[in-house]
Amino acid sequence: MDYNALIQNxxxxRQFTNEKVTDAVCAELESYYRGGCQKLVPQISTELRFFGSQSRQALERAAGxxxxxxxxxQYLVLLSEKAEHLYENAGFMMEDLVLKLEDMGLGxxxxxxTDSKAIKDALGIDSPLEVAAVAAFGYPQKARKNMRFNVLSMTNVDMAAKRHYFDPKRPVGDMVFMDAWGETKGRxxxxxxxxxxxxxxxxxxxxxxxxxxxxxxxxxxAGGEIVLxxxxxxxxxxxxxxxxxxxxxxxxxxAASAWAGQVTWKLGTDAKQIPLPEGYRVVASCSL
Ligand SMILES: Cc1cc2nc3c(=O)[nH]c(=O)nc-3n(C[C@H](O)[C@H](O)[C@H](O)COP(=O)(O)O)c2cc1C
Structure with a gap:
């Protein structure tokens, strides 16, 4: 996959056409999940489940x-064994599936x-694994680029048709620092x-x-490493x-693996530790 292009597009x-997502499409995604899907912590066991549009009502009060x-x-539910870093791993895997869907022309x-049990009850999932990530997918309506989803706060989400192309992102200059948090010299x-x-x-x-x-x-x-x-x-x-x-x-x-080869994140206490302001924490580090 051309990750850079997929990430940028x-x-x-949040609005889909009525075009059916065929069994063949779901099978292609499932086969990617089984074969190529990127994992952050490969030893954590996971399972991917698919649910059709009829599950919307059941999910109504449990997700979103x-x-x-x-x-x-269609809805995708990634189940995971309970383990350290289970959600970071699920985020990593589900986002790889999201980009695979983009590659397949789906949105x-x-x-x-918040509650794994509520999702399992709603969807009738009988498994010892935890619900770790949920996503909706289908063929996106063409007008989606004119829809602005205005996330003001958890209780104030407004979907309005506006001439706006995407939710604004923080620029690189606001999120990358050199040697210490907030330091830009030499960056x-x-x-x-x-x-x-x-x-x-x-x-x-x-x-x-x-x-x-x-x-x-x-x-x-810091010291040649990238610290998240x-x-x-x-x-x-x-x-x-x-x-x-x-x-x-x-x-x-x-994005980095396109030129740096396989990138491996070291998590938690295995990561490079650096001094940080109160309330901030090192999540992971990698060297390229
Ligand atoms: C963990 C997670 C949970 C999210 N939950 C929802 C959700 O319940 N409903 C929704 O419409 N968007 C949800 N989003 C999507 C974000 O609102 C969206 O990524 C953000 O507004 C940036 O917009 P973009 O994805 O178009 O770049 C979620 C994203 C993440 C990573």
Whole structure:
């Protein structure tokens, strides 16, 4: 897959045509999941389940912003064994599936949830695994680029037709620092600009979908390593915050691997530790 192109074209789709998603399409996605899907923590067991549009009503109160569920021909549920970093891993995997869907000409939208059991009950999932990530997908309506999904807060989400192409993203310059959080000296010389590969990997990270578009993270380049830092954020829940961290790790690694080869994130205490302001924490680090 041409990750850079897919990442730059992807937008959350919240309106779909009536075109049926065929069994062959679902089978292609499932086969990608079984074969090529990128994993952050390969030893965590997962399972992918598909649910048709008839599941919308059942999901209505269990998933989506403020119980606003995106109506779609298909829903994807990623189940995971309970393990350390299960949501970061699920975010990484589900975002790879989202980009595979984009590659197949389909549109998708992540769906928030807080209670694994509520989703399992709603969909009749009988499994010891936890619900780890949920997304809707189908063929997006062409008008989607004119729809602005205005996420003001969890209780104030407004979908309005406006001339607006995408939810605004924080620029690379606001999320990448040199040696210490907030330090910009020497950064631009190090990462280059538009056509430079490291800049492109950070740009891919800045284009990540995130819960409520919060983008509650940033990077510090320290001792030749790229350190992913989580910023304190009052709106993020633990599940959505960690899923969003998995998504941003996938975007960075997928873009960087085009020239740096396989990128491996070291997580938690295995990551390079750096001093940070209160409330911030090191999530992961990698070297290229
Ligand atoms: C973990 C997670 C949960 C999300 N939950 C929802 C949701 O319930 N409903 C929704 O419409 N969008 C949801 N989104 C999509 C974000 O709102 C969207 O990614 C963000 O507004 C940026 O827009 P973009 O995806 O078009 O770049 C979620 C995204 C993530 C990563």
């Amino acid at each position: 992807r937008r959350s789709a 912003y403020n119980e606003f569920l995106v109506g779609a021909p 998708s939208c992540w769906l928030t949830f 631009d010389e190090y990462i280059g600009f538009y056509d430079d590969m490291l800049w492109e990997a950070f740009f891919a990270a800045s284009m990540s979908p995130s819960y409520l578009n919060r983008q509650a993270y940033g990077f510090v380049i 830092v989580s910023r304190p954020d009052d709106y993020n829940t633990e599940i959505d915050g960690n899923l969003s961290l998995g998504v941003v790790m996938l975007h960075f690694a997928a």
